[in-house]
Amino acid sequence: MSVTLLTELKDVKGFSSKYCTSLKKIGYTSVADILAHYPRRYENRDQFDQFPSLPTDSASCYKGIVLKCTRRFFGRRRFFEATINDPDSDSHSEITLRWFNMPFIHKIILADQEIIFYGKVKKSGSRLIIDHPEFEIISSDGSDSSHIHLARITPIYSLPSGISQRPLRAAIFNLLQNIDDNDLQEILPKNEDDPISRPDAIRQIHFPDSEELMRISRQFLALEEFFILQLRVAYRKSLHNNLEGSIHLGTGKLIGQFLESLPFELTKAQSRCVDEIHNDMSRPRPMNRILQGDVGSGKTLVAVCAILRAIESECHAVLMAPTQILAEQHYSVLSRWLSSLGIDVSLFTSKKKTVTEASLFKDQKFRVIVGTHALLYQSTKIENLGLVVIDEQHKFGVAQRQDLINRGSAPDVLVMTATPIPRTLTLTVYGDLDVSVIDELPPGRGSIKTYMRDSKKHLKDAIQFLKDQIENGRQAYIVYPLVEDSEKLNASSVEGEFENWCKYLEPNKCEFIHGKIKPDIKDEIMNRFRSGEIDALISTTVIEVGVDVPNASVMYIFNAERFGLAQLHQLRGRIGRGQHTSYCILMTTKPSSDAKEKLKVLEDSSDGFVIADADLKIRGPGEMLGKAQSGLDGLKLGDLISDTDLVRKAQALAANLISEDPLLKNPKNQSLRLLVDNIGQNNDLIA
Missing domain, CATH: 2.40.50.140 (Nucleic acid-binding proteins)
Known part of the structure; x- marks a missing residue:
C-alpha cells in the first residue's frame, strides 16, 4: 500500500500491534510522528x-x-x-x-x-x-x-518501553523507502542556495550517507524548526497589530496624585518604563508588552501607573497573579495605594471574592480586579476592559494569557516577570512582546550576601548566627524542598525539621507553611509573620513569589543543590527588602561538582540577567520555561543556545514572509497557517 504522512503506523509494514501500542503511549500514531523521531546519536559502523x-x-x-x-x-x-x-x-x-x-x-x-x-x-x-x-x-x-x-553511519534512537533498537531502525528505513518525495513538502521559503532538499534532509538525518550530509541535514531541519517557532511569534504579533484597540490618553491627574502620595520618587528605570507603557496605551493598536525587573525593582508600582491610565480613560483593569497569596498581597497593596484616590479594588479568586461574578464590572464605576486563575473560569465577558496585567507571566501558558485577554475587546496587555528572560528567549518565545526593563533597584535597600555551606558541618554555626540575628530584631525564612519526609528522596522536609528548629531557636517563635496547608490558615500564618509575631518561618518554595516582609533578612535554603538557579534567585528575593544587610545561606548535602558550579553563580552574582543566562545554559529553554506552554516542544534538533545564527536566520525568514502575507491568507501559505495554529503537535516538522 502507498504510505503518506497521515497513514497510521498500525497500517505500515514493520510496526506490529505491540510496537504501535508502545509508540502510542508517547504520542506517536502516524507516519508523520515517527519521522519526527530523530536519532539521538549515531555510531560509525562504516x-x-x-x-x-x-x-x-x-x-x-x-x-x-x-x-x-x-x-x-x-x-x-x-x-x-x-x-x-x-x-x-x-x-x-x-x-x-x-x-x-x-x-x-x-x-x-x-x-x-x-x-x-x-x-x-x-x-x-x-x-x-x-x-x-x-x-x-x-x-x-x-x-x-x-x-x-x-x-554505515548507524542511527541510534531513544526507545519507549517495549521496543528494541534493531526492528525500529529497520521499520523507519523501510518507511523512508516507501514514502513519496511529494509527501514531504518544503516548509522553508524556497532558496536556490539550499544545499539539500527537505525529502533528502529527512532521509539523511535518519540514515546519513556521510558525516557531512548528516551535518547539512541537521542544520536544514533545525532551521526549519526555528522558522516554525519564529513564524508563530511573528504571526501572533501580526494578529495583535491588526486588532482595533482603544486609545487610553487620560489626563494624568490620577497618576500625578498617586506619585505625589508616595514617600519616594520613581527610579530612572521605572520612569522610563512608565513612559514606554503610556506611549503604547496612547495608540489605537493594543499594547502587548513585557515588563522585566529583578526581585524588588518596583514592577508593581509601574503597573499601577498603567492601571491608573486605563481608569482615567474610563476602563476597567485586571491584574492576574499565579497564586492566592500573591493575589491577596497585590489586593492589599493596591487597596492601600488607591483607596485615597477613590478607586475600587476587588479580589476575585477561587477561595476569596470581595465581589460576585454577577456584579463583576456591572456597575458604572471603573474598578481594578485582582485575581488568580479563577478569572479564567468566570463566564462573564468584561465590558470596557481596558488593561490586563499578568504577574509572573512565566507561570501562565500562551493559551491562558490569550483566554483572559479574550474576556475583553482587544485590551492593552502588560505582563510582568521577576525571572529575567535571556535575550535568546526574548527573540523567540516572547518575540511577540515589546520589552521594558527595570535595570536598577530603589535606593535604601540593604545588600544581600550569599554563601554556600555544608549542612552537616555548619549547622551549629547556622543556628547560632540565626539566634543572633533574631536577637537583633530580624526575622528569617528556612526553606526545605519537601513538605514531609520521603523514603525515595534523600532530602529534608518542612514537617520533618520543624520540631528541631523549635528546639534550636527556643524561646523564639517558629511556624511552618507549605502548599498543603489550607489557604485561610496559610494567610493567618503569613500575616503573623509580617506583623513580627513569628521569628522564623520554616517553609517550602510556597514563599517563592511575591511575599514581602522587609524585616526578614536571613534565609537558609537546605538541599540547595536540588533547586534551579532561577528558583533560588526568586527565593533569595524574599529578603533584602529592608534597610538591613541580608544573608542567604545555601545549605548543601554532598553536592556534585556541577551543583557546586551552579550555586557558585548565585554566590558571585545578584544580577538576575547573569543568573538567567547561566540557568538557560544549565537547564536548557524547555525545562526553564516548560516545553508545551512555550512551544519549545517543537525543537528536537535546534538548540537555542548554540544555534543563535540559525535563530537569527529563521527570524529574518519569518519576518519577510509575514511582511508579504501578514495573516497568512495566501493559498500557498495555508499549510504554514495550520502549523502556526497548532503549537506543540508532534507532526509540526513533517507537514
Missing part, C-alpha cells in the same frame, strides 16, 4: 576493524567469513555459535559469535557466508567471543544489499 587479539573496551564493526556453525545445549539452555574468520588478516584470527535461546538463528547464519557484525569482544577461555552481536549477511550473488544496521 569502517571495519581488524579482528583483535585481546578483549576490547568498546563495540566495533567487523567483516569476515563464517567458518562453521554449532548448536549446543547446556541443561535447559540452548545456544548457537558461529566461528568467523578474518580473510584479510595475515594471522589466523577468529571471533566466535554466540546467541542464547534463539533457535531461529541457525536458519539465518550458514557456513561460507560473508557477514558483517558489531559488538564488544570479550574473552571466554582461550576464545574471543561476542554475545548477541548485531549482524547482516552480505548477499551471496555479490549484489549490493541495503545495509541498515551495519556498514
Whole structure:
C-alpha cells in the first residue's frame, strides 16, 4: 500500500500491534510522528576493524567469513555459535559469535557466508567471543544489499518501553523507502542556495550517507524548526497589530496624585518604563508588552501607573497573579495605594471574592480586579476592559494569557516577570512582546550576601548566627524542598525539621507553611509573620513569589543543590527588602561538582540577567520555561543556545514572509497557517 504522512503506523509494514501500542503511549500514531523521531546519536559502523587479539573496551564493526556453525545445549539452555574468520588478516584470527535461546538463528547464519557484525569482544577461555552481536549477511550473488544496521553511519534512537533498537531502525528505513518525495513538502521559503532538499534532509538525518550530509541535514531541519517557532511569534504579533484597540490618553491627574502620595520618587528605570507603557496605551493598536525587573525593582508600582491610565480613560483593569497569596498581597497593596484616590479594588479568586461574578464590572464605576486563575473560569465577558496585567507571566501558558485577554475587546496587555528572560528567549518565545526593563533597584535597600555551606558541618554555626540575628530584631525564612519526609528522596522536609528548629531557636517563635496547608490558615500564618509575631518561618518554595516582609533578612535554603538557579534567585528575593544587610545561606548535602558550579553563580552574582543566562545554559529553554506552554516542544534538533545564527536566520525568514502575507491568507501559505495554529503537535516538522 502507498504510505503518506497521515497513514497510521498500525497500517505500515514493520510496526506490529505491540510496537504501535508502545509508540502510542508517547504520542506517536502516524507516519508523520515517527519521522519526527530523530536519532539521538549515531555510531560509525562504516569502517571495519581488524579482528583483535585481546578483549576490547568498546563495540566495533567487523567483516569476515563464517567458518562453521554449532548448536549446543547446556541443561535447559540452548545456544548457537558461529566461528568467523578474518580473510584479510595475515594471522589466523577468529571471533566466535554466540546467541542464547534463539533457535531461529541457525536458519539465518550458514557456513561460507560473508557477514558483517558489531559488538564488544570479550574473552571466554582461550576464545574471543561476542554475545548477541548485531549482524547482516552480505548477499551471496555479490549484489549490493541495503545495509541498515551495519556498514554505515548507524542511527541510534531513544526507545519507549517495549521496543528494541534493531526492528525500529529497520521499520523507519523501510518507511523512508516507501514514502513519496511529494509527501514531504518544503516548509522553508524556497532558496536556490539550499544545499539539500527537505525529502533528502529527512532521509539523511535518519540514515546519513556521510558525516557531512548528516551535518547539512541537521542544520536544514533545525532551521526549519526555528522558522516554525519564529513564524508563530511573528504571526501572533501580526494578529495583535491588526486588532482595533482603544486609545487610553487620560489626563494624568490620577497618576500625578498617586506619585505625589508616595514617600519616594520613581527610579530612572521605572520612569522610563512608565513612559514606554503610556506611549503604547496612547495608540489605537493594543499594547502587548513585557515588563522585566529583578526581585524588588518596583514592577508593581509601574503597573499601577498603567492601571491608573486605563481608569482615567474610563476602563476597567485586571491584574492576574499565579497564586492566592500573591493575589491577596497585590489586593492589599493596591487597596492601600488607591483607596485615597477613590478607586475600587476587588479580589476575585477561587477561595476569596470581595465581589460576585454577577456584579463583576456591572456597575458604572471603573474598578481594578485582582485575581488568580479563577478569572479564567468566570463566564462573564468584561465590558470596557481596558488593561490586563499578568504577574509572573512565566507561570501562565500562551493559551491562558490569550483566554483572559479574550474576556475583553482587544485590551492593552502588560505582563510582568521577576525571572529575567535571556535575550535568546526574548527573540523567540516572547518575540511577540515589546520589552521594558527595570535595570536598577530603589535606593535604601540593604545588600544581600550569599554563601554556600555544608549542612552537616555548619549547622551549629547556622543556628547560632540565626539566634543572633533574631536577637537583633530580624526575622528569617528556612526553606526545605519537601513538605514531609520521603523514603525515595534523600532530602529534608518542612514537617520533618520543624520540631528541631523549635528546639534550636527556643524561646523564639517558629511556624511552618507549605502548599498543603489550607489557604485561610496559610494567610493567618503569613500575616503573623509580617506583623513580627513569628521569628522564623520554616517553609517550602510556597514563599517563592511575591511575599514581602522587609524585616526578614536571613534565609537558609537546605538541599540547595536540588533547586534551579532561577528558583533560588526568586527565593533569595524574599529578603533584602529592608534597610538591613541580608544573608542567604545555601545549605548543601554532598553536592556534585556541577551543583557546586551552579550555586557558585548565585554566590558571585545578584544580577538576575547573569543568573538567567547561566540557568538557560544549565537547564536548557524547555525545562526553564516548560516545553508545551512555550512551544519549545517543537525543537528536537535546534538548540537555542548554540544555534543563535540559525535563530537569527529563521527570524529574518519569518519576518519577510509575514511582511508579504501578514495573516497568512495566501493559498500557498495555508499549510504554514495550520502549523502556526497548532503549537506543540508532534507532526509540526513533517507537514
